[in-house]
Amino acid sequence: MKKDKLHIHWYPGHIAKAEKKLKEQLSLVDAVIEVIDARIPFSSSYDNITGLLGEKPRLILLNKADLVNTDELKIFVKTIEEKSCFPVLKSDAKNSKDLNIIVKKVVELSEPRIQAIMKKGLLRRPARVMVVGMPNVGKSSIINKLTRSSKTKIGAKAGVTRQQQWVRINPQLELLDTPGIIPMKQEDQARAKRLAFVNAVSENAYSNEIVAKELLDILDKKYSQTVKDFYKVDNLSLEDIAKSRNWIVSGSSPDIERTSVYVLRDFREGKIGKFILDDFEG
Numbered sequence: 001m002k003k004d005k006l007h008i009h010w011y012p013g014h015i016a017k018a019e020k021k022l023k024e025q026l027s028l029v030d031a032v033i034e035v036i037d038a039r040i041p042f043s044s045s046y047d048n049i050t051g052l053l054g055e056k057p058r059l060i061l062l063n064k065a066d067l068v069n070t071d072e073l074k075i076f077v078k079t080i081e082e083k084s085c086f087p088v089l090k091s092d093a094k095n096s097k098d099l100n101i102i103v104k105k106v107v108e109l110s111e112p113r114i115q116a117i118m119k120k121g122l123l124r125r126p127a128r129v130m131v132v133g134m135p136n137v138g139k140s141s142i143i144n145k146l147t148r149s150s151k152t153k154i155g156a157k158a159g160v161t162r163q164q165q166w167v168r169i170n171p172q173l174e175l176l177d178t179p180g181i182i183p184m185k186q187e188d189q190a191r192a193k194r195l196a197f198v199n200a201v202s203e204n205a206y207s208n209e210i211v212a213k214e215l216l217d218i219l220d221k222k223y224s225q226t227v228k229d230f231y232k233v234d235n236l237s238l239e240d241i242a243k244s245r246n247w248i249v250s251g252s253s254p255d256i257e258r259t260s261v262y263v264l265r266d267f268r269e270g271k272i273g274k275f276i277l278d279d280f281e282g
Helices: 012-026 049-053 070-084 099-119 139-147 189-197 208-231 238-244 256-268
Strands: 031-037 058-063 088-090 127-133 166-170 173-176
Touching: 012 049, 012 127, 031 049, 031 099, 031 139, 058 070, 058 099, 058 139, 070 088, 088 099, 099 127, 099 139, 099 173, 127 139, 139 166, 139 173, 189 208, 189 256, 208 238, 208 256, 238 256
Parallel strands: 031 058, 031 127, 058 088, 127 173
Antiparallel strands: 166 173
């Protein structure tokens, strides 16, 4: 049977608006926290991030690190640090042990701009940062994590904006509580597939069956035996997994739609194993 081809369509009409809004937000802060998905560390980062953020210092957070292999992730952390020349930390929403490290690092990154302000005769103020990233990489969970210990809303700032809300994390740091969404301006379908695998693309843009097949193809190449053992099959196909689980419809036909949904869910929840889908770029 001929395999259906996955093609995810982008809707570019909102890109200019999204970029304008992001740049307006960036003008308010000293530094940014860029969130990327540890399962697809290259595919969930923006190619032209420097062009978008300009000279703004940034801390790169590899979010959802609890869903990937720790040793593999170390290689990606080193590579991204060398490529970006910015600090990279791994993180996940369930663990707050790294909270102080994140706060300390963004305060350090903000210091040059604060010093420049003080040289103009203004008083020292807390560092101001915001969280940015592509859709559904976990920006809101990072904001919630940072604000969990301090719910002090300090509202709009005089002379800055009436719309933006700030949260005082500690006396040294204030966080813009609205995530900056980096628009997905790209035509790279290999990247689009990986974004779909981790649910970073609207489900209206693709078929569960086609995406699940593509995911199994990649898992078969990179983590074949682990996935076969999980599903107790000899071949990684939706049909074989459906039969193994006894998910049958219309007499003896495998329930492909149900199987597709479960395969995607199993991967996204880390049930199958801890995987990084991007290939290492040496």
